[in-house]
Amino acid sequence: MSEVKFVSALRFRWLTPMYDFLVGITMPEASIKQSLINISYLTDKTSVLDFGCGTATLTIMAKEHRPGINITGIDIDKAILNKATEKIKQKKLDIKLTGYNGETLPFDDGSFDRILSCLVFHHLETSVKQKILAELFRVTQNGGQLFIADFGRSESWLQRLLFNTIRGLDGYKPTSANAKGLMPLLMHEVGFKNAAIRKKFKTIFGEVQIINATKQ
Ligand SMILES: C[S@@+](CC[C@H](N)C(=O)[O-])C[C@H]1O[C@@H](n2cnc3c(N)ncnc32)[C@H](O)[C@@H]1O
Numbered sequence: 001m002s003e004v005k006f007v008s009a010l011r012f013r014w015l016t017p018m019y020d021f022l023v024g025i026t027m028p029e030a031s032i033k034q035s036l037i038n039i040s041y042l043t044d045k046t047s048v049l050d051f052g053c054g055t056a057t058l059t060i061m062a063k064e065h066r067p068g069i070n071i072t073g074i075d076i077d078k079a080i081l082n083k084a085t086e087k088i089k090q091k092k093l094d095i096k097l098t099g100y101n102g103e104t105l106p107f108d109d110g111s112f113d114r115i116l117s118c119l120v121f122h123h124l125e126t127s128v129k130q131k132i133l134a135e136l137f138r139v140t141q142n143g144g145q146l147f148i149a150d151f152g153r154s155e156s157w158l159q160r161l162l163f164n165t166i167r168g169l170d171g172y173k174p175t176s177a178n179a180k181g182l183m184p185l186l187m188h189e190v191g192f193k194n195a196a197i198r199k200k201f202k203t204i205f206g207e208v209q210i211i212n213a214t215k216q
Pocket residue numbers: 006007008009010051052053054055056057058074075076077080102117118119120123124
């Protein structure tokens with residue numbers, strides 16, 4: 001399935017089984033994910049995509065928050081999708097999960113009202129970010145919205161300094177556009193409108209920002 005190289009959830013594959021635990025103790029994970037859900041105003045029958053769903057923590061939170069939504073999680077990493085499948089089975093939730101080849105999303109144009117993505121884009125080099133954003137634009141309905149939570153350029157020098165830990169771990173190239181604060185511009189370039197930072201979280205690894213944009 002995944003021919004394209006990718007950065008695993010915690011950089012090293014052997015850390016994947018510990019992802020939920022390690023993120024839970026080092027990041028304000030629940031607040032970030034809950035804010036992403038609240039800000040996206042999910043209503044019954046909304047079709048939602050969780051891009052780079054990982055272990056499906058956000059996917060499950062969104063479904064539990066608004067059970068009437070139709071939500072799909074997609075990720076490039078088969079191993080993490082296995083973990084996500086186990087969690088969803090345990091909770092007996094109606095959530096679709098899929099892998100893909102890292103290039104073309106396996107969905108028709110305009111399939112989703114809302115696209116959510118948490119802590120994924122700093123794993124993608126700028127050219128990959130551009131391709132994926134164009135794909136996300138394609139699968140968003142007219143009037144639909146994209147919500148990305150990820151590291152961005154902080155006004156605080158301390159937060160910028162702290163982001164270097166993640167940059168060292170996940171790579172300077174993939175994190176470069178995040179560090180320069182270019183995510184809103186990249187979203188705008190593929191056609192999304194009104195891309196802007198809606199919320200900021202200070203963390204021990206640098207500032208996480210929720211950025212939202214619309215397909216008009
Ligand atoms: C830090 S984890 C975040 C997982 C989840 N969104 C969360 O917040 O818990 C980053 C995720 O992005 C996925 N990923 C990396 N490159 C990807 C790509 N090109 N397409 C889709 N997912 C990708 C990884 O497999 C991993 O599950």
